[in-house]
Amino acid sequence: MTFPTDLRHLSSTPVFSNAITRMGQPLIIAIVALGLPVQLGGEPAQAEMDDSFEDSYKVTLDEAWQIVHREYVDNSFNHVDWQATRQRLLGREYTSRQQAYAALRGALRQLDDPYTRFLEPEEYAALTEQTAGEVSGIGLRLRRDSSTQTVLVTEVVPDSPADEAGLQVGDHIVMVDGQSTERLTAEGVSQLLRGADSSQVTLSISRNGGQPRTLILHRTRLEVSSVEYRVTQQGNRRLGYVRLLEFNAHSTEQMAAAIEALMDQQVEGFILDLRDNPGGLLQASIEISRLWLQRGAIVRTQDRDGQQESILANRTALTDLPLTVLVDGRSASSSEILTGALRDNDRATVVGSPTFGKALVQSLHGLSDGSGLTVTVAHYYTPNGTDISRKGIAPDVVVTLSEQERRTLFNNPQRLGTEADPQYMRAANLLDQIIAAQEQSPQQATSTEPSSSRLGQVAN
Numbered sequence: 001m002t003f004p005t006d007l008r009h010l011s012s013t014p015v016f017s018n019a020i021t022r023m024g025q026p027l028i029i030a031i032v033a034l035g036l037p038v039q040l041g042g043e044p045a046q047a048e049m050d051d052s053f054e055d056s057y058k059v060t061l062d063e064a065w066q067i068v069h070r071e072y073v074d075n076s077f078n079h080v081d082w083q084a085t086r087q088r089l090l091g092r093e094y095t096s097r098q099q100a101y102a103a104l105r106g107a108l109r110q111l112d113d114p115y116t117r118f119l120e121p122e123e124y125a126a127l128t129e130q131t132a133g134e135v136s137g138i139g140l141r142l143r144r145d146s147s148t149q150t151v152l153v154t155e156v157v158p159d160s161p162a163d164e165a166g167l168q169v170g171d172h173i174v175m176v177d178g179q180s181t182e183r184l185t186a187e188g189v190s191q192l193l194r195g196a197d198s199s200q201v202t203l204s205i206s207r208n209g210g211q212p213r214t215l216i217l218h219r220t221r222l223e224v225s226s227v228e229y230r231v232t233q234q235g236n237r238r239l240g241y242v243r244l245l246e247f248n249a250h251s252t253e254q255m256a257a258a259i260e261a262l263m264d265q266q267v268e269g270f271i272l273d274l275r276d277n278p279g280g281l282l283q284a285s286i287e288i289s290r291l292w293l294q295r296g297a298i299v300r301t302q303d304r305d306g307q308q309e310s311i312l313a314n315r316t317a318l319t320d321l322p323l324t325v326l327v328d329g330r331s332a333s334s335s336e337i338l339t340g341a342l343r344d345n346d347r348a349t350v351v352g353s354p355t356f357g358k359a360l361v362q363s364l365h366g367l368s369d370g371s372g373l374t375v376t377v378a379h380y381y382t383p384n385g386t387d388i389s390r391k392g393i394a395p396d397v398v399v400t401l402s403e404q405e406r407r408t409l410f411n412n413p414q415r416l417g418t419e420a421d422p423q424y425m426r427a428a429n430l431l432d433q434i435i436a437a438q439e440q441s442p443q444q445a446t447s448t449e450p451s452s453s454r455l456g457q458v459a460n
Contacts, residue, residue, distance in 0.1 A: 057100035060369045061089045064104055064118065067365050072116065073304045073376045080110045101371070115362055116376050124372030126191060127364065131281050133224045133248035136197045138162045138217045141245075142173065142186040147407065150174075151181045151189045154413055157225065161217040167205065169413065174212045175204035195219050226251045226280075229258035231265050232417060234428045237435060240267035240321075241417040241424075244288070247280025247334040252287040259291060259318045269322040269431045271424065272342075273417065275352060276410055279333030282361065286311055289341040291318050296345035297383035299337045301361060304377070313345075322434045323348040324427040327395060328406070332356035339393050340382030349434070350395040351427040357392035397430060399423045 065086045068077075085107050094100040104118050119127065129135050139160020145152050153171045156163050173181050176192040184192075193201060199219050204212045228243040240262035244255065262270070272292075279285075289298045294317040297310045325348045327339055336355050342348035361378040381387055399422060401409065409415055417424050 055094070056369065057094040057097060058090050060367050060371060061100055061104055062086070063367045064373050065089060065107070067363075067373055068108070068111075068116065068375055071304070071363055071375050071377045072111070073360070073378055074111070074113075075304055078111045078113070085110065097369075113376055115360055115374060117374055119372040119374065121370035121372075122191060124366060124370065126194060127372070128366075129194070130224070130246075131248055133226065133250035134221060135224060136195060136219050136221050137190075137193050138165075138201065138219055139222055140167065140173075140190075140193065142189055143411070144186045145407070145411065148172075149182070151184065151186055152411065154411065157222060160222055161220055165215050165217050167215070168207065170207070170411065172206040173203060174206050175202075177202050193219075197221050223250060224248055225254065227254040227258050229262060230417070231262065231267060232271075232428065234432045237269070237432055238265065238267045239428060239431060240265075240270045241273065242270060243273040243416065244277055244335075246277060247282075247284035247288070249281060249284070251280070251284045252291070255288050256291055256318060263319060263321075267321070268435050269324075270319070271324050271326065271417070271427050271431060272348070273326040273424070274331045274335040274339060275326050275328040275416075275423070276330045277332070277335040278330065279335055279358070282334060282337070285334035285337040289338050290314055290316050292323060293317055293341055293345055293347050294320065296341070296347075298341040300381040300383065300385065301378045302381070310383075313341075322431055322438065324431045324434075325350045326423055326427055327352040327355050327393065328401075328423075329353055329356055329392070333358045336388055336393055337380065340386070340388070343393070343396070344383040344386075349397065349430060350393065351397045351399060351430060352395050352423050353398065353400050354394050355388070355392035357388050357390045359387055359389040397426060399426045 065082075069082060069086075089103055089107055092103065094103070101118060101120065108116055108118060139157030139162040140153050141155035141157075142151050143154045144150070150172045153162075153167060153169055153173065155169060156167050173189055175181060176189060179192060181189050181192075195201060197220060201217055201219060203215045203217065205215060206212045224246075226245045226248050228245070230241055232239050232241045240259075242255070242258050242262070244251065259270075286298055290313050293313040294315055295313050297312055300308060300310050302308045323342065325339055325342055327335065327350060331339065331352075332355065336358060339348075339350060339355060343350050359380055360376045361380055362374040363377045365373045365375070367373060379387070379389075382393070401422065405422070409421060415421055419425060
């Protein structure tokens with residue numbers, strides 16, 4: 001599989017069909033989410049070896065080496081002798097799986113690319129499950145609160161085991177099956193919450209600083225809802241607020257349903273919230289771009305041989321109503337692809353703070369022992385040819401939150417898209433001005449591609 005890269009821990013490959021893009025610390029639904037645009041690959045790689053090559057650990061190592069050799073975006077391998085690396089990997093004796101995995105990680109570190117990385121079987125299974133948009137878990141989104149050094153609940157999936165057990169946003173997860181979460185990341189806790197359908201998990205939770213209490217829940221298969229939407233009111237105007245949490249296999253259909261439902265409710269414009277969205281499947285970012293964009297380029301990619309490809313809109317947009325997009329420093333990878341497509345084509349005005357700045361695409365491969373590998377296979381550029389690496393996309397209208405404001409807002413997601421959300425309020429006010437300007441200009445009002453530059457003048 002191949003993914004666009006997202007934030008911290010994720011790999012970045014060109015955004016192709018079934019690619020994933022995520023940031024380093026994505027929102028978690030009891031699974032691991034990488035931060036990168038990703039494309040999904042096929043069957044586990046098979047290394048080319050003679051019959052005497054029977055060491056199963058070395059089979060995995062050589063599979064991984066071969067994938068990097070064939071696909072890695074940098075033909076010089078960061079000026080590393082990659083053939084010599086293979087000889088060292090296969091010339092050693094390994095007494096355990098973990099020893100072999102450590103050697104492989106060491107080899108990959110030579111590339112100085114945090115997005116080309118090895119995934120143990122549990123991590124690989126979690127990522128593929130996440131991008132499929134379905135999980136076996138209890139229905140929680142989690143985040144590690146840096147101020148309290150605890151893992152807390154940021155969302156409870158309706159009608160999930162967690163919902164039925166009475167868990168609430170803001171609850172702190174203290175223990176999972178007797179294991180303390182004190183030193184675990186949100187990703188680590190999410191892995192503990194995953195498990196076989198109908199299996200049991202025991203949680204210890206604390207609420208409002210009270211004494212921990214124990215809950216016993218049974219996991220179930222859940223479709224991950226990646227889209228939230230509602231009608232909001234800005235003066236006399238009805239606006240459609242759509243929040244996209246990640247890009248998974250169900251995100252396009254969920255986004256289309258949201259747009260159509262809001263259109264049925266006679267909204268006059270849309271606010272698309274991509275804040276805190278670490279990315280996901282590349283193909284989802286392309287398909288969702290096409291729901292908003294009637295024509296024009298969506299993204300440009302360049303592979304290891306310098307070959308470039310432009311992926312285009314295909315005249316299947318569901319709406320041409322005015323649009324503003326909310327972003328922040330945790331909007332990464334696929335989020336940046338969507339944002340770049342909408343802005344460079346003058347389809348939307350972008351509000352918030354600069355995005356993360358992940359402009360790589362990874363491919364995700366399964367290995368024969370159940371582990372996996374993400375490999376950077378391409379760079380991507382916005383339609384105008386801008387390289388956003390390490391600098392992100394600068395909003396048209398900058399609205400910066402303090403760290404305390406940001407923490408308070410995203411730890412209380414019910415405040416997002418309300419008067420308690422300064423970035424949303426700025427986007428809503430701007431959208432109101434855009435709609436008013438179009439009402440005064442019949443030519444602009446009938447345009448299928450609103451110009452963010454013209455609308456920016458109105459806001460000023």
